[in-house]
Amino acid sequence: MSDATPSLIAGRYRLDELIGSGPTGEVWRGYDQRADWTVAVKVLDTRAATPEVLRQHAQAVARVIHPNVAMVLDVGDHEGAPYLVMEFLTGESLGEEVAAGPLPIVEACDLIGQAAAGLEAAHRAGVVHGQIGPDSFRRAGSGVLKVVGFGLTDQVPSDDGVRYRAPEVIDGRGGAAPADLYALGCVCYEVLCGRPPFEGSPEEVGELHLHAEPAPPSSHRAEVPGELDRLVLAMLAKDPAARPAGGEPVRRALAAIARPPRSQPGQSTAPQPHPATAPQAIPHPAPQVTPHPAPQSGQATPYPGGAPQTGQVASYPGGAGIGDTQAMPPAAFHDGDGPRKGDTAIYDAPPPGPSSNRRLFVQLGVALAAIAAVTVGLILWSGSRGEPVAGPTSSPTPTTSAPAPVPTETPEPSTSVAPIPTDPVGPTPTPKxxxxxxxxxxxxxxxxxxxxxxxxxxxxxxxxxxxxxxxxxxxxxxxxxxxxxxxxxxxxxxxxxxxxxxxxxxxxxxxxxxxxxxxxxxxxxx
Incomplete structure (x- = not known):
């Protein structure tokens, strides 16, 4: 198809502009004439696989439904070639964003966390991406990042794509969900550092993926916290079993790094290390405090699915794995513990302000007190003039006497307290x-x-x-x-x-x- 000659697919999808191509086919900006909106149409290339394999691939991708995965709206065949109709994403890809330089730490954690959530949904549906790179993730108009461009897992990686390929894919063992996590680790490395973990010719990069250990991201960017270093290196473990168990543990770990949980009321406001990534203990001079044992060189943290094979990693309290962000009280840390250089600290947010109803209750109490004081004053004034004052009677049933006459020059007490509204919700809006x-x-x-x-x-x-x-x-x-x-x-x-x-x-x-x-x-x- 030529981008100069728009075609019509299934009698409703007009192909307006070629916006991308890859090993599995072409992606067009299209227009759904029936639904009256812009869509993305991916026409699969029958040279990549048989029509039946491509059709099964399209149907499998359509079953992945998640906010962080581009939604498939329709699947079908056009002149023997299967196609997918997807939501049209108007934002930039991660590759386009990284071209301008590394992203802020918190934003990088947030975006890679969204990517991990989308991959987790795909893996649970039995779909492996197989072709992950920075352009495999694109923002919607709302800013949400979505996974796009699912490939065929047995395709040979391109020269450019080898920068994000797991060792087991490069040496021909085939890829599965752990290979996607390795590729996501490479993308995360590039988002943080502005470069992938290994650089060189395709042959050199392939050898490095197979045999070399990547430098921690903090060696290229000093402000990368220690726990983020450990997470990325765990994703880049050579052994698939040593990587995190799935996208969800990765997402939770990134969320904890980007936005540490607030401490409970009454706890110290001093910075505390995150419990899921407690740093090595610093011995305290006081003899009664026993420092935490420091891990030996090469000692690994018990991540789900196995231990990473690179880097010195501190043990989690209670054997927690990546992404386990259960709260622990400050007492769980010894007095000698302190954050390691680069680790993320937790700072308390200011306590919430008083309820908006407090002022109303205070005003109401003041008004009632004023009424009581005026009433008592009137009773005492009446008694000083020798007028009868109401008191208790012998009757078992209490009665209330009428108040004494009030002089005309004495103003009545004010009761101008604003009434509490009986309908706090307000009027029901008129539906369209x-x-x-x-x-x-x-x-x-x-x-x-x-x-x-x-x-x-x-x-x-x-x-x-x-x-x-x-x-x-x-x-x-x-x-x-x-x-x-x-x-x-x-x-x-x-x-x-x-x-x-x-x-x-x-x-x-x-x-x-x-x-x-x-x-x-x-x-x-x-």
Whole structure:
């Protein structure tokens, strides 16, 4: 196909611009004439494999549903060549971002963590990427990083791609999920240092992957913390069994490095080393304190799936593996422990301010006290004039006497306390339409895309329970597929289920009642 001559696939997908190509085929910026939106269309190359193998590959990739994986909207055949229709990502790839220089430490941890989460979802679905490099991860318009460009695992790596290939792939043993983690470690190294772990000609780089140990990232960039050094070197272990057990442990470890957890109220605000990556102990001069034993050269941390073979790694308390970020009280550390140069320290955030209702209760108490004081004063004043004062009677049932007459010149006590509102939620917003009676503007697929973006926007501000967000993403994308297959009835049933689940989650407090997702839910009613 020529990028100068747009073609039409399946009678609905117009190919407008060739935006990429690789061993498995071409990727086009396309336009879905039925759904009225821009898509990415990957036409698989039958020279890479048989049509049946390519078709199975396309169907396998379509089964991977995760916020950090580019969503497959449709699969099919065009003139004997299988194709995939995917969401069109408008952001830059990691390769394009790194071309401008290494990324900040926290941003690098966040992006590689998202990449690890996407690969974990693919591996759980039985799909191995096999062709990972910096351009295998691209941002959506919302800023979320997504895995793209799944390849065929038995393809020979290109000269450029050998910089990110695991030793077992280079020597012909074949690649699996651990090979993807090794390649992700190479990408993480480049994002941090602006260069991959090994450089040279393709032949030289291949030999280095097989036999050489990479230098720690901190040798190229001093501010890389020690625990990040250890994690990257563990991902680059020669033995696949010595690498982290999966993408999820990598994601958790990176999250702990980028955003150490806050200490509990009442704990010391002094910097503390993260419990999952406790540094070597520094002997304290006091005789009663016993320092932690320092690991010997080559001694490894018990990571899930095995121990890394390079670098000096401190043991985790209790044998915790990469990504185990369970909280430990300060008492778990000896007085002599201190952070090693480059390790990440934890600083307490300021305590939360008083509740917004506190001022109202204070004002109410002051007003009641003023009323009581004026009442007592009136009673005493009446008694001084010889007028009867109400008191207890012999009746077992208490009675309340009428107050003494109040002189006209004495002002009545003020009770101008603002009433507590009975409806804190406010008026119910007027919905834009009823889903059962009208099709949203642009069609169901476009509407579901906006729904998915609203969930992602809520995630970006950290104000939604991760499990609830993940379930919403999965169900929204399943509904989109049903709509693409012209099953609008089942798609609407799926949407109704999503909305009901989110409303229940709001009642439980897992989903907020304000924000981009709540606004979207309020715009439509079932």
């Amino acid at each position: 339409g009823t889903l059962a009676n009208s099709v949203p503007p642009g069609g169901w697929v476009k509407w579901l895309g906006e729904f998915d973006k609203a969930v992602t926007a809520q995630e970006s501000i950290g104000d939604i329970e991760p499990g609830a967000a993940r379930k919403a993403h999965d169900k929204i994308r399943k509904a989109a597929r049903k709509s693409l297959e012209n099953h609008d009835g089942p798609a609407l049933d799926q949407v109704a289920g999503i909305v009901r689940d989110l409303r229940k989650a709001q009642a439980k407090g897992d989903v907020p009642t304000s924000g981009p997702l709540a606004d979207f839910l309020d715009d439509w009613k079932l």
